[in-house]
Amino acid sequence: MPNREFVRAARVMNGLSAGLEKRILLWLAKRMPAAIGSDHLTALGFAAMIGTGLCYWLARSHRLALIGVVVCLAVNWFGDSLDGTVARVRRQERPRYGFYVDHTLDMFGSLFLLGGLALSGFMTPLIALGLLVSYLMLTTEVYLATYCLASFRLSFFKVGPTELRILLAIGTLVLLVAPTVSVFGARCLLFDVGGVVAMIGIGVALLTATIAHTIDLYRAEPLRRGGRERLPCETEQRGPTSGRFRSRPWQREMEEPARNLPDGGLREKAPTRFARE
Numbered sequence: 001m002p003n004r005e006f007v008r009a010a011r012v013m014n015g016l017s018a019g020l021e022k023r024i025l026l027w028l029a030k031r032m033p034a035a036i037g038s039d040h041l042t043a044l045g046f047a048a049m050i051g052t053g054l055c056y057w058l059a060r061s062h063r064l065a066l067i068g069v070v071v072c073l074a075v076n077w078f079g080d081s082l083d084g085t086v087a088r089v090r091r092q093e094r095p096r097y098g099f100y101v102d103h104t105l106d107m108f109g110s111l112f113l114l115g116g117l118a119l120s121g122f123m124t125p126l127i128a129l130g131l132l133v134s135y136l137m138l139t140t141e142v143y144l145a146t147y148c149l150a151s152f153r154l155s156f157f158k159v160g161p162t163e164l165r166i167l168l169a170i171g172t173l174v175l176l177v178a179p180t181v182s183v184f185g186a187r188c189l190l191f192d193v194g195g196v197v198a199m200i201g202i203g204v205a206l207l208t209a210t211i212a213h214t215i216d217l218y219r220a221e222p223l224r225r226g227g228r229e230r231l232p233c234e235t236e237q238r239g240p241t242s243g244r245f246r247s248r249p250w251q252r253e254m255e256e257p258a259r260n261l262p263d264g265g266l267r268e269k270a271p272t273r274f275a276r277e
Contacts, residue, residue, distance in 0.1 A: 008095055009152040015160030025082055029089040038083040038092065042102060045079025048072045049109030053116025059175075060121045066176055070169045077165050080106075103143065110135055122175055123191040131195045134202040141206055145213050156205035 015021075055068035083102070087093045110132060118128035146152045154160050171194055180187045 007150055009146045009150045012151055012153040013155055013160060014158060015155040015163050016158050017162050017166075018155070018160065021081070021162055025085040026089065028082055029085040032082070032086055036086075038087040038098070041079040041083035041086060042105065043079070045076050045081075045083065046105045046109055048076035048079060049105075050112045052076065053112035053114075056113075056116035056120040056122070060119065063176060066172050069172045073165050073169050073172075076109075077162060081162065103139070107136065107139070117191065122179055122189060123195055124189065127192050127195040127199075131199055131202075134199045134206070138202050138206045138209075141209055141213075145209065148217060149213060153209070156209070157201070159201075 013022075049072070051072040052069055055065045055072055058065035059069070080102070084098060087098060114128045114132045114135075117123040118125040142153055155163075171191065174190060179190055181190050181193055182188075183193060
């Protein structure tokens with residue numbers, strides 16, 4: 001793996017509970033037993049998300065399994081939110097490893113969660129699929145912005161992962177007594193209505209973020225006027241014909257025979273212009 005300097009992205013977290021949550025996480029991290037590391041907490045959070053999907057699936061035949069959903073959401077918050085805080089408090093940060101593993105598991109976790117909802121009977125499978133696709137589209141934009149702008153946005157419109165867990169837990173408890181609602185005189189599944197509202201919110205967040213980040217990047221890299229600027233390595237030479245052509249050093253390296261090789265073959269050296277590091 002090439003040894004490159006890693007640019008840390010600024011975390012943008014402005015959810016309604018962000019301030020209180022940060023204080024709680026710091027308090028817990030400082031009192032966490034030394035035998036429990038950030039990897040253990042990450043695994044716990046992922047296992048809890050799998051449990052959430054399984055509990056939704058079981059709730060199709062055993063309604064009380066919805067209580068297990070709420071418990072698993074709480075455990076997921078504990079593991080998924082605390083792992084990075086523990087690493088930072090102990091000065092054991094692994095930013096590239098942590099970012100990759102954490103958000104890859106989040107991707108699979110969302111699949112288990114919405115897959116369980118689709119099989120539960122409390123949400124129409126097509127709406128669950130649409131919600132999954134829209135969520136993955138938003139996270140893709142977030143990760144691209146993290147790479148291009150060094151800004152990792154964790155919340156939109158004051159709603160972040162913790163607020164989403166709270167809303168999902170409240171809605172799950174409501175399912176115990178009222179799994180359907182009346183919309184314009186028609187009975188609809190409660191989570192179908194919630195899923196449509198969530199997709200609209202995600203779509204608005206995705207659209208606004210895409211426009212804002214595109215403008216930011218366009219201003220950071222304005223289009224050059226008058227065509228492409230000639231690179232220093234490019235020189236103009238008179239060819240065998242009356243026309244002119246640009247001869248580049250990397251082209252000459254590719255075309256020049258290797259004088260010291262017995263077989264007279266071409267150089268095996270990679271083009272210097274395309275050498276990465």
